Amino acid sequence: AQTVTQSQPEMSVQEAETVTLSCTYDTSESNYYLFWYKQPPSRQMILVIRQEAYKQQNATENRFSVNFQKAAKSFSLKISDSQLGDTAMYFCAFMKHWRSRLTFGEGTQLTVNP
Amino acid sequence: DAGVIQSPRHEVTEMGQEVTLRCKPISGHDYLFWYRQTMMRGLELLIYFNNNVPIDDSGMPEDRFSAKMPNASFSTLKIQPSEPRDSAVYFCASHSGTEAFFGQGTRLTVV
Numbered sequence: 001a002q003t004v005t006q007s008q009p010e011m012s013v014q015e016a017e018t019v020t021l022s023c024t025y026d027t028s029e030s031n032y033y034l035f036w037y038k039q040p041p042s043r044q045m046i047l048v049i050r051q052e053a054y055k056q057q058n059a060t061e062n063r064f065s066v067n068f069q070k071a072a073k074s075f076s077l078k079i080s081d082s083q084l085g086d087t088a089m090y091f092c093a094f095m096k097h098w099r100s101r102l103t104f105g106e107g108t109q110l111t112v113n114p
Numbered sequence: 115d116a117g118v119i120q121s122p123r124h125e126v127t128e129m130g131q132e133v134t135l136r137c138k139p140i141s142g143h144d145y146l147f148w149y150r151q152t153m154m155r156g157l158e159l160l161i162y163f164n165n166n167v168p169i170d171d172s173g174m175p176e177d178r179f180s181a182k183m184p185n186a187s188f189s190t191l192k193i194q195p196s197e198p199r200d201s202a203v204y205f206c207a208s209h210s211g212t213e214a215f216f217g218q219g220t221r222l223t224v225v
Contacts, residue, residue, distance in 0.1 A: 045216035099145045099209045104157040
C-alpha cells in the first residue's frame with residue numbers, strides 16, 4: 001500500500017517570501033501521479049499542481065513549483081512570492097494511475113503573515 | 115459546468131438517526147469517489163464507483179455505512195444509525211481522467 005508523509009504540521013512565511021513544503025511517499029510502482037491540493041478555510045479542495053512520475057521535468061504553475069526526486073521518493077512544493085490568499089492547509093497526494101484513489105498526507109497548515 | 119455539487123453543506127443530527135448525504139458529479143465523469151476528513155485520520159477513501167458500479171468499498175468503516183449510485187448523475191452516502199464518531203467532513207469527487215474535482219463537502223455533526 002502507498003503511504004504519503006508530510007512532516008511539517010505547520011509553517012509560516014512572510015508575505016512576498018518563498019516557502020517550501022515537504023512531502024515523501026512510499027510506493028513500489030514505477031509510474032504514478034503526485035499532487036498538491038490546497039484547502040482554505042472554505043474547505044474546498046483545490047488542485048494546485050500535478051506531476052507525472054514518468055516526466056523528469058518538474059511541474060510549475062505560476063508561483064507554484066515542485067521539486068520531484070523520484071529516487072528519493074520526495075515531492076516538495078515551493079511557493080514563491082507568497083500572498084495572504086495562500087494561507088491554507090496543503091495536502092500532498094499520491095495516485096497510482098488515472099482515476100484511482102488518492103492517498104493523502106496529513107497536511108501542512110501554511111500561514112502567510114503580512 | 116457547476117462542478118461537483120454536494121448537499122447538504124451542513125448537517126446536525128442526533129445519535130441514532132439516519133443521515134443521507136448527496137452528490138451530483140460533473141457530467142461525463144465516469145468515476146465517483148467518497149472521502150471522509152477527520153482530525154484524527156485525515157482524508158481517507160470510503161468507496162468509489164465506476165460507471166455507477168461500486169469498485170472498492172474497503173474504506174467503508176462498518177455496516178452502518180452504505181453508498182449507492184443509481185445513475186450517472188447522482189450518488190448517496192447513508193449512515194444508519196449515526197454515532198458521534200461519524201462527525202466529519204464528507205467529500206465527493208469525480209474524475210475527468212486527469213484531475214479529481216471535489217465538491218465543497220458536507221460537514222456532519224452527530225450529537
